[in-house]
Amino acid sequence: MAVNADTVPAVGTQSHPYDVLIIGAGVVGAMVARFLARYALDILWIEKEADICTGASSANSALIHGGYAAQPGTLKAEMNVKGNPMWDHLAAELDFSFERCGTYVVAVGEDERAELAVLAARGKANGVPVTLITGEEMRRREPQVNAATSGALYCPVGGICDPWGATLAAAENAVQNGVALKRRTRFEDFLWERPPTALPRIVGVGANAGDVYTRWVVNAAGLYADTVMHKAGVRPSFTVTPRRGEYYVLDRNQFALDKVIFPVPGKISKGILVTTTVHGNTIIGPNAEEIDDRTDTAVTKAGMHEVWDGALKLVPGLTQRAIIALFAGLRPGGNAPTLNPSVDYQKDFVIEIPTTVQGLVNLGGIESPGLTAAPAIALRVIELLREAGEGLRERPGWSPRRSGRPVFRHLSRKQQARLVAEDARYGRIICRCEFVTEGEIVAEIHAPIPADTYDAIKRRTWLGTGRCQGAFDMPRVVDILARELGQAPEEISKKGGSSTMLTRRTKDL
């Protein structure tokens, strides 16, 4: 189906409102869009950035958590445990990378070993399969761990995924099923109807691109979820505190580890881990630093030291020579107490239809294990809408499947030869480290959600992520983007806005 994501059909007026408007195109927004697209609803999905998946969902540990770490009785635990088993089917239907490789929590030294039992008990309470293994067994399974490893907790259902790939796949499936996605569209305020005898009702949103009418709004605004809530006048005491986590990416030629290794968790996070990725690179991180600025993804000297020291504790053989990239992500930490009064926990997810306004589905504080939980959260949103009286009839022609596009480096030589013979652009390697071809880049530019910036290409193809960090591909990608989009090279940006890569032609003063 030829659907352009950025074209909006003539709905959204007062007389013909959308049924649902989703704010935010992170993984939660994408899963909500994807699962809601099953139903005969007019759905508008807005994202303030130039592309989907640029906030919390874009920079994290890429883990599908087992669910032993979340406190029993919380929404976090429930959504984690419900979300985890959904990923195999989801990855098969939506064609993205996911590996249920199992995860380890490694105790170093005798003091930490007691903590493993606490985690194991939590796992049991949450219904998550976990086993305790000896330090010796851990070192046998992974000889690179610290020699002082005293024991480990193994969770066979933990896994890894490609968070960009998963978000894109879900988003594309939503768009193919008729969801209208508008990027570069910023929520500003709600439009209201205030009946004298009933609760105030949200009837639309004001955005930078104008007013849009809708019957429901789903707040999936991530780092800005509190701002959206407060504009709706709900949960005035809810705040999102960005918690920054810094990471290193290692060259897979220089360091390889095929496991997910957590430390014994600290007070505010699961600690600095050493983990493999679906791309085969090891990543280490994150630290956890509460900051004020919701856009500040800068890496810091102090953070880099902290991450390195933390990783060395687990895997002492790491060498800095192997580092090929640094990045930082922000977790949207909330402060919502768990609904169940018998559970003392102040950082739970918010998944609700608030009782003080009509027309809002409110999601907030979706930090880790938010990626794991996202599909379960989407199903809960559907339940909430049904409970609120929405019929949700199935959309005729709805398809749960989305196919990825060819990835040259994943093909056998024979398949490569066939692909290159069909389309010679797949024979032109643009990224020399990751072997990404022109064919793949062009396919992404013309995909259902067009990649129209350098970073959008990078996230979709994995180009520029290797040891040269784009030094070779950048001029070539700018050239291809300009050609395919019919723009001048100096209009091509890294990530939208004023992030243009070039300033002018030479001689053109």
Next chain:
Amino acid sequence: MKQTYEVIVIGSGPGGLAAAIGAKRAGAEDVLILERDVELGGILLQCIHNGFGVELFGEDLPGPTYAQRYIDETRALGIASLLDTMVLDVTRERKVIAASAQGRILELQADAIVLAMGCRERTRAQIRIPGTRPAGVYTAGTAQRWVNVEGYMPGEHVVILGSGDIGMIMARRLTFEGAQVARVLEVMPYLTGLTRNYVQCLLDFDIPLQLRHTVRRILGRERVEAVEAVAVDEHWKPISGTEELIACDTLLLSVGLIPENELSEKAGVRLDPVTGGPYVDDSYQTSIPGIFAAGNVVHVYDLVDWVTEAGLIAGQRAAHYAQGIGPPLAVGTVPLLAGAGVRYVVPHTLNPERLAAAAVRLQMRVTEPIEQPVWIQVYDGERLVDQHAARYARPGEMVNLTLAPRVYDQVRQAEALLVSVAPR
């Protein structure tokens, strides 16, 4: 198309072109160059400044002119080449797999291979500069391609980190094109590029160079807005109180080059952790018989002339290998080791029988600058085998030492040769 060749050369920069010519001149019938870009010449094509060919031709040529001489010669010699063709894999058995934008995956067999993939630039992550990740942070070589090949400006207000040659050359080039180059920062207490580039590219254009300074942070969300520069002490630790915000829209990095050996590693070629390139003998043969390497893939050169010279030798010896001639391998070879003040020596081993026939050039980088007359000395244990005088020794400038046939006897008897540098 043809699938077997006597010599396949991977890369068509100066090392690759020379290797192909060397092989053909030595009698190889079938020589093939594989080049990933759309024309022959490699990085020389974006080096439109002069300074090439002074040693070999006694002429001061721009890069493309220098390249063209060798491109013309490959044509005159009838050397085949495939452009827009990227090698994906090389095996120990000298099989070469490549993707071609002409719509094929090629599987070729060579009797001998010359690796000439050149080098890549060290990145921001490798030197771990903190801060944001906006547009406008580029390696100097990427900027050079944009300006000189594509005809676009990467920015208008530029800070350059690193006093490598490409960085200094781009400081001048961007100035010519109307950009403001605020400063060049170098973390080391000395220049890492050539002195002539400092004089011609920075001094002549009043572009300040600050030694023992680095970038501590990059600022800006979408495009670079500023960098925070800071002085460092002798342990590279920032000196607090010296921080300075420099407003700019671009940060160029010229912080070192790394030989590009992912293909060599796939073939199983052993690499020297100091150079980042293969261990090579005086024929530029790697640890795998029949696989040779030439140019910046072996170690980072400062002058193209020496790359050409190495390529010619590697190509000739590759042809000899393909033809089954040449001295026996690794028999009686003498290791060449870095001694005091020397970071590395290339080649890594010397076959004395070669020395009997002709002089052999040794090339090395020193660890620290010595700004006074020096001896470059070759020792066999305590015994001085040979020494050459130089006016100074600087890490940014490769040191050459030619061993003459007259030291053949001494070399033949040596277990290993140690090369060192000392003030005269």
